[in-house]
Amino acid sequence: MKNILAAQRYSHAIIYELTAKEINSILADIEIMSSTIKNESEFVNTVNSYLYPIDKRIELALEVSKRMTNKKIWNNLFNILIKKHRFNIIPAILIDLENEILASKNQVKVELSVAHQLPDNLLDSISIELKKILEKDIILKTKIDPEILGGFVATTDSLIIDGSIKNHLIKLLKMKSKNRK
Amino acid sequence: MKIQPDEISSILRDKIKELQLDIDITETGKVVQVGDGIARVYGMDNVMAGEMIQFPSDIMGMALNLEEDNVGCIIFGEAEKIKEGDIAKRTKKILQVPVGEAMLGRVVNALGEPLDGKGVIKAEKYTPVERKALGVIERQPVKEPLQTGLKAIDSMIPIGRGQRELIIGDRQTGKTAIAVDTILNQKNTDVICIYVAIGQKKSSVAKIVNILEANGAMEYSIIVIASAAESASLQYLSPYSGCAMGEYFRDKGMHALIIYDDLSKHAVSYRELSLLLRRPPGREAYPGDVFYLHSRLLERASKLNDELGGGSLTALPIIETQADDLTAYIPTNVISITDGQIFLNSRLFHSGIRPAINAGLSVSRVGGSAQLKAMKSVTGQLRVALAQYAELEAFSKFGSDLDKATQAQLTRGKRLTEILKQAQYSPLSAAKQTFIIFMANEGYLDEVETEDVGKVEEELYSTLDSEYKEFMDNMIKDKLNDETKDAMRKICEKVLKKL
Numbered sequence: 037m038k039n040i041l042a043a044q045r046y047s048h049a050i051i052y053e054l055t056a057k058e059i060n061s062i063l064a065d066i067e068i069m070s071s072t073i074k075n076e077s078e079f080v081n082t083v084n085s086y087l088y089p090i091d092k093r094i095e096l097a098l099e100v101s102k103r104m105t106n107k108k109i110w111n112n113l114f115n116i117l118i119k120k121h122r123f124n125i126i127p128a129i130l131i132d133l134e135n136e137i138l139a140s141k142n143q144v145k146v147e148l149s150v151a152h153q154l155p156d157n158l159l160d161s162i163s164i165e166l167k168k169i170l171e172k173d174i175i176l177k178t179k180i181d182p183e184i185l186g187g188f189v190a191t192t193d194s195l196i197i198d199g200s201i202k203n204h205l206i207k208l209l210k211m212k213s214k215n216r217k
Numbered sequence: 218m219k220i221q222p223d224e225i226s227s228i229l230r231d232k233i234k235e236l237q238l239d240i241d242i243t244e245t246g247k248v249v250q251v252g253d254g255i256a257r258v259y260g261m262d263n264v265m266a267g268e269m270i271q272f273p274s275d276i277m278g279m280a281l282n283l284e285e286d287n288v289g290c291i292i293f294g295e296a297e298k299i300k301e302g303d304i305a306k307r308t309k310k311i312l313q314v315p316v317g318e319a320m321l322g323r324v325v326n327a328l329g330e331p332l333d334g335k336g337v338i339k340a341e342k343y344t345p346v347e348r349k350a351l352g353v354i355e356r357q358p359v360k361e362p363l364q365t366g367l368k369a370i371d372s373m374i375p376i377g378r379g380q381r382e383l384i385i386g387d388r389q390t391g392k393t394a395i396a397v398d399t400i401l402n403q404k405n406t407d408v409i410c411i412y413v414a415i416g417q418k419k420s421s422v423a424k425i426v427n428i429l430e431a432n433g434a435m436e437y438s439i440i441v442i443a444s445a446a447e448s449a450s451l452q453y454l455s456p457y458s459g460c461a462m463g464e465y466f467r468d469k470g471m472h473a474l475i476i477y478d479d480l481s482k483h484a485v486s487y488r489e490l491s492l493l494l495r496r497p498p499g500r501e502a503y504p505g506d507v508f509y510l511h512s513r514l515l516e517r518a519s520k521l522n523d524e525l526g527g528g529s530l531t532a533l534p535i536i537e538t539q540a541d542d543l544t545a546y547i548p549t550n551v552i553s554i555t556d557g558q559i560f561l562n563s564r565l566f567h568s569g570i571r572p573a574i575n576a577g578l579s580v581s582r583v584g585g586s587a588q589l590k591a592m593k594s595v596t597g598q599l600r601v602a603l604a605q606y607a608e609l610e611a612f613s614k615f616g617s618d619l620d621k622a623t624q625a626q627l628t629r630g631k632r633l634t635e636i637l638k639q640a641q642y643s644p645l646s647a648a649k650q651t652f653i654i655f656m657a658n659e660g661y662l663d664e665v666e667t668e669d670v671g672k673v674e675e676e677l678y679s680t681l682d683s684e685y686k687e688f689m690d691n692m693i694k695d696k697l698n699d700e701t702k703d704a705m706r707k708i709c710e711k712v713l714k715k716l
Contacts, residue, residue: 044286
């Protein structure tokens with residue numbers, strides 16, 4: 037609970053400091069940071085751990101920021117988080133920051149789960165439909181999930197748009213058991 | 218005719234082509250904190266207060282606190298299965314429970330799910346647990362009596378259909394006994410009974426269910442249980458669920474009686490929830506809206522006007538006091554909401570007066586107009602006579618010589634107190650109640666020893682049952698006229714002669 041709220045405060049502070057130019061480049065920085073966290077599973081724990089000297093931890097974090105465009109902002113953020121022993125909230129900050137920036141551009145990130153690889157024209161028509169529903173430009177990320185059997189499931193940070201066959205079968209099953217009652 | 222496999226697959230292919238799949242759009246949030254039957258959900262910006270929230274494993278919850286950055290939900294079910302980071306979904310529905318005739322004879326939990334092992338309930342419909350009470354136009358004044366079968370209540374504190382009469386008293390003073398007797402007395406009437414057990418021991422509720430079953434009362438009753446073992450959220454919800462079940466019958470033009478046993482524990486469960494939801498505590502740590510908690514529940518009890526079918530929902534809430542203190546927070550709240558109270562006194566209970574009703578502190582504000590005329594014509598002076606007796610009895614303890622009139626008043630008072638005693642689970646018909654009170658009023662019992670009053674009563678009832686059934690049926694229909702009174706006097710003399 038506290039983590040999400042704290043992450044919100046940090047991301048708001050970063051956005052407040054950003055210039056229009058930096059807003060565009062920060063998304064790429066977020067991508068770098070997110071992939072680092074994803075690939076190096078121990079990175080966050082190590083940087084947040086009291087087992088290692090603080091200067092070493094800061095050094096380690098700054099190694100990552102070297103690859104980023106807005107070094108000054110990230111260096112500052114990492115310093116504060118490590119000193120406050122709150123580096124564990126960095127994933128939440130990244131998610132919130134990305135959502136905030138996309139929202140300011142009237143964009144939304146959508147994870148689209150499909151049962152098997154769909155042809156491009158079908159994906160395009162799905163994304164057009166999703167754009168109509170969400171009333172925002174969408175950044176589509178496709179995922180193959182055979183469990184949904186067919187159709188699609190689109191997930192944003194606050195919505196689930198479920199047009200999967202699995203969902204329909206579950207609904208049919210529920211309806212059948214209700215009728216049996 | 219044989220169908221080839223090719224044909225089947227082509228039919229299936231066509232059907233799949235024609236298939237129109239709907240898209241479900243669900244607003245979601247993320248569980249950020251869970252514990253003590255409460256979950257805090259981040260997101261779900263458009264959630265409604267009181268909306269059902271679906272957690273993983275089909276666990277349901279209800280949104281109670283809509284805060285700036287999160288939603289506080291109470292969880293109905295196994296909160297242990299919910300983890301931090303789980304997705305919570307909006308349902309856009311207010312919590313509903315099954316209602317209808319299928320619920321009769323069943324023991325259910327606060328969500329209307331069966332607990333009695335008698336299989337699934339084929340409910341006709343589902344209605345929201347929280348509903349706004351009916352307005353003034355839809356109602357009419359209470360005019361029909363709801364007989365409890367207890368002499369002390371039906372004579373002095375009559376209850377009308379659609380009334381809200383509080384039963385209040387310390388622990389072990391017979392509050393539940395009055396409620397159970399009232400349910401038993403509704404046998405062969407058109408009243409449906411709903412008993413809501415809030416925060417009680419399961420063994421106590423099982424005992425009540427057994428009594429009702431043994432007396433054939435389950436067929437017109439519904440038992441809603443949120444025992445002490447259930448979560449505070451289910452205890453909080455149970456009276457509203459029971460009320461929704463009662464409203465179904467009321468709205469159909471039928472009569473229903475609902476007993477909330479008890480609202481003190483209901484207030485405690487709501488306090489627990491409120492404190493966990495971090496609502497600011499007020500007096501005795503109850504939240505600020507604890508009055509509204511009970512007023513919105515009890516306001517749903519009503520007598521509908523004739524255009525709406527004339528149905529009624531009578532509520533008998535129970536409140537447990539500490540050391541006979543009526544001035545505590547919850548008792549005063551509920552006293553002010555209800556249309557009267559039956560105050561049970563532990564001192565009277567231990568001195569053998571059962572039901573231990575304190576006639577001085579008990580009152581029925583609207584039931585008088587619903588009382589049977591025959592009963593009304595014999596009970597007019599009963600309360601006054603008992604009050605005078607209570608006062609004189611205190612004086613007589615000083616041991617001073619008493620004049621004849623005072624002694625007569627004391628004798629009459631003693632007999633009246635004696636006839637108002639009644640054994641548990643033995644409700645009486647209104648006619649018998651009227652008769653015995655008439656007998657005492659007319660002074661027929663003055664000559665009988667106090668300890669023999671019970672015998673006279675028994676003899677009277679057996680005589681009436683065996684010889685005067687028709688007379689009794691007619692007697693109760695209207696006000697007692699001189700002719701009826703003469704006939705009653707003759708029966709009284711006959712009974713006394715027998716003894």
